[in-house]
Amino acid sequence: GAGVSQSPSNKVTEKGKDVELRCDPISGHTALYWYRQSLGQGLEFLIYFQGNSAPDKSGLPSDRFSAERTGGSVSTLTIQRTQQEDSAVYLCASSLKAGAGYTFGSGTRLTVV
Amino acid sequence: DAKTTQPTSMDCAEGRAANLPCNHSTISGNEYVYWYRQIHSQGPQYIIHGLKNNETNEMASLIITEDRKSSTLILPHATLRDTAVYYCIVRGYMNSGGYQKVTFGTGTKLQVIP
Numbered sequence: 001g002a003g004v005s006q007s008p009s010n011k012v013t014e015k016g017k018d019v020e021l022r023c024d025p026i027s028g029h030t031a032l033y034w035y036r037q038s039l040g041q042g043l044e045f046l047i048y049f050q051g052n053s054a055p056d057k058s059g060l061p062s063d064r065f066s067a068e069r070t071g072g073s074v075s076t077l078t079i080q081r082t083q084q085e086d087s088a089v090y091l092c093a094s095s096l097k098a099g100a101g102y103t104f105g106s107g108t109r110l111t112v113v
Numbered sequence: 114d115a116k117t118t119q120p121t122s123m124d125c126a127e128g129r130a131a132n133l134p135c136n137h138s139t140i141s142g143n144e145y146v147y148w149y150r151q152i153h154s155q156g157p158q159y160i161i162h163g164l165k166n167n168e169t170n171e172m173a174s175l176i177i178t179e180d181r182k183s184s185t186l187i188l189p190h191a192t193l194r195d196t197a198v199y200y201c202i203v204r205g206y207m208n209s210g211g212y213q214k215v216t217f218g219t220g221t222k223l224q225v226i227p
Contacts, residue, residue: 043157043217091156101147104156
């Protein structure tokens, strides 16, 4: 596609449930990033995939968070046993290895009730 | 552990130039300076980037000091639609290939005033 696509755009879930957030990067982009942004806060790095290298998971806040990138393309961010503090906008971005910068998706707004 | 520091907020009169500063005193030789902005409720948008020379595109100009420890993003004629949070980040290329991960700071909230 022309841009980074994220789904769903909005997700409301009950505390304790698991959620999966999907990111379709721009075709050909080898790097993929997940960030989250809580209300009124800056962007918080979560995880970074670069080609076939092991992902940089240093930003994941707890072991309830995990992410996969299948076939070097689509990525799924999974949050297990969601908590209210997980409520945020989760943003995905991709970039060419030698590109000019990231392109961000519109994000998934997660609300844990 | 963002590598950049920016003022929390700035105001600019509509039609005037908006000059947004950024300090990146620990920048290393292979790191570029990137600027992004985020308009309320949207995903961040790429604006411009540079290594050591000044850069200009249709959106903005980027002035990088000779020692590369700071830079300024210039919006030459600010409009109300430029009201956004502006993020300055540094990002380098890893020897193993690919780009370093990036951590965004809290950015500068620019308010363009009519």
